[in-house]
Amino acid sequence: MQVIEGSDARASLTRSFNEIPVPDSVLARIEKMFGEALTPQQVVERILADVRERGDDALRDWTERLDGPRPAALAVSAEEIVAATVTPELHAAIRLAIARVRAFYQQQPAHGFLNHGPDGALGQLVRPLGRVGVYVPGGLAPLISTLIHTAVPAQVAGVPDIVVATPPGKDGRVNPAILVAARELGIADIFKVGGAQAIGALAYGTASIGAVDKIAGPGNLFVVIAKRLVYGQTGIESLPGPTETLVLADDSADARHVAADLLAQAEHLGAEPVLVSVSRELLMKVQAELNGQLEALPEPNRTWARDSVASRMKVVLAADLDEGLELSNLYAPEHLCLLTRDPWSLLGRVQRAGGVFIGEYSMEALGDYVAGPSHVMPTGGTARFASPVNVRDFQNIISVVGVNEATLRRIGPAGAILARAEGLEAHARAIESRLDEDTRIQEPDGSKILREGLT
Ligand SMILES: NC(=O)c1ccc[n+]([C@@H]2O[C@H](COP(=O)([O-])OP(=O)(O)OC[C@H]3O[C@@H](n4cnc5c(N)ncnc54)[C@H](O)[C@@H]3O)[C@@H](O)[C@H]2O)c1
Numbered sequence: 001m002q003v004i005e006g007s008d009a010r011a012s013l014t015r016s017f018n019e020i021p022v023p024d025s026v027l028a029r030i031e032k033m034f035g036e037a038l039t040p041q042q043v044v045e046r047i048l049a050d051v052r053e054r055g056d057d058a059l060r061d062w063t064e065r066l067d068g069p070r071p072a073a074l075a076v077s078a079e080e081i082v083a084a085t086v087t088p089e090l091h092a093a094i095r096l097a098i099a100r101v102r103a104f105y106q107q108q109p110a111h112g113f114l115n116h117g118p119d120g121a122l123g124q125l126v127r128p129l130g131r132v133g134v135y136v137p138g139g140l141a142p143l144i145s146t147l148i149h150t151a152v153p154a155q156v157a158g159v160p161d162i163v164v165a166t167p168p169g170k171d172g173r174v175n176p177a178i179l180v181a182a183r184e185l186g187i188a189d190i191f192k193v194g195g196a197q198a199i200g201a202l203a204y205g206t207a208s209i210g211a212v213d214k215i216a217g218p219g220n221l222f223v224v225i226a227k228r229l230v231y232g233q234t235g236i237e238s239l240p241g242p243t244e245t246l247v248l249a250d251d252s253a254d255a256r257h258v259a260a261d262l263l264a265q266a267e268h269l270g271a272e273p274v275l276v277s278v279s280r281e282l283l284m285k286v287q288a289e290l291n292g293q294l295e296a297l298p299e300p301n302r303t304w305a306r307d308s309v310a311s312r313m314k315v316v317l318a319a320d321l322d323e324g325l326e327l328s329n330l331y332a333p334e335h336l337c338l339l340t341r342d343p344w345s346l347l348g349r350v351q352r353a354g355g356v357f358i359g360e361y362s363m364e365a366l367g368d369y370v371a372g373p374s375h376v377m378p379t380g381g382t383a384r385f386a387s388p389v390n391v392r393d394f395q396n397i398i399s400v401v402g403v404n405e406a407t408l409r410r411i412g413p414a415g416a417i418l419a420r421a422e423g424l425e426a427h428a429r430a431i432e433s434r435l436d437e438d439t440r441i442q443e444p445d446g447s448k449i450l451r452e453g454l455t
Pocket residue numbers: 026029030033043066067136137138139140141143146167193194195196197218219220221222223240241242243268269270271334375376377378379
């Protein structure tokens with residue numbers, strides 16, 4: 001384990017937005033599939049262009065090439081959804097997760113306002129989006145929880161039409177637990193298509209899958225690149241990609257817990273685990289724990305976690321917790337886990353992160369499932385400007401302007417002056433067409449009007 005310190009630590013945790021690391025295995029697969037060394041972006045561009053041009057036929061071809069057998073129907077049938085079953089324990093866990101995520105988002109203030117006052121009325125209307133596409137990753141693990149953590153905030157926002165896209169398994173089917181979760185959520189439109197081809201279908205629309213107003217949900221680098229490329233054609237909530245966790249720990253932390261939390265995210269292939277500690281001794285203990293726990297993982301999880309640890313893990317020794325927090329704010333992790341003696345005392349200095357997990361009982365894996373806030377969080381440094389999935393992602397705001405005549409007389413002249421300063425005479429005249437001559441009169445330098453208008 002290479003321990004980084006001082007300015008090297010700053011350099012190592014500084015990154016450009018969404019520079020998604022590309023595992024070697026992914027590049028090798030691309031070369032094998034396409035017979036040439038394309039970048040993931042070039043692959044995605046090809047797929048999107050094909051979906052746009054050939055619709056469902058392209059979806060079938062890419063699904064056969066990348067995921068499983070060629071699908072006859074792209075939609076999961078109503079019979080399949082009704083017939084899906086899971087164990088009673090899993091069913092109860094799905095219900096608990098839905099209830100807890102729903103209860104959390106029902107607390108999010110997401111209403112508009114319309115203030116009737118001396119100005120007349122000014123305000124914001126808040127409306128749910130009409131049709132939203134939820135992407136549920138399913139390449140390596142069928143992320144049942146991601147369906148819940150993306151669709152529930154959309155439902156709380158009031159979105160009437162939610163469709164789901166998720167890659168089929170090798171048997172050509174969608175995992176039954178995803179279907180049970182969808183049934184519990186009352187979602188009936190589920191499509192067996194994943195990756196960039198799913199994002200293309202949701203953005204452009206095909207005969208089977210109507211275009212949506214916004215696509216939400218995380219995915220691997222192909223999904224993230226595709227979402228970035230279709231933005232504008234449709235909305236996207238943000239660019240949540242391969243997961244990352246920064247654990248900030250002091251000498252009070254239990255090395256077993258630190259290692260467990262790092263490995264929990266490392267088992268998402270392509271993940272970036274980061275450990276920042278103020279105790280060299282703890283770093284050494286975590287290394288031993290990490291090796292032991294890694295070897296004890298079953299396959300294929302061990303291989304995925306080993307790849308993340310070997311290729312992307314960063315271990316940093318900070319001078320003190322202030323420097324640790326500074327480095328964390330610089331890195332802007334998706335998850336920040338505080339395993340220190342007094343974690344609550346650090347919260348006020350956390351500036352950039354998707355989520356903060358405080359103390360030994362709030363492990364990030366709990367947040368992945370049943371804590372309440374959505375686990376769909378910004379990655380790749382995008383926590384500098386983006387937020388976890390939430391109700392606001394599924395609403396739009398409409399500004400309301402309803403001023404009265406007295407207000408127009410008071411502020412209109414300043415508007416006309418600004419319009420003329422911009423050289424936009426028709427704007428000025430549109431304002432003045434409702435003002436009487438007296439109000440329009442202004443001193444040559446406009447100062448009287450400005451005083452009247454802006455006080
Ligand atoms: N940030 C978050 O909030 C969050 C939440 C959940 C999951 N995730 C991340 O989502 C990701 C899920 O990844 P996944 O791969 O398991 O599932 P995925 O569904 O995102 O991707 C699988 C799809 O990728 C496409 N694909 C795979 N290899 C390809 C290739 N060589 N060329 C073109 N397309 C290819 C295939 O179409 C496949 O359907 C993980 O990285 C995980 O960390 C992030």
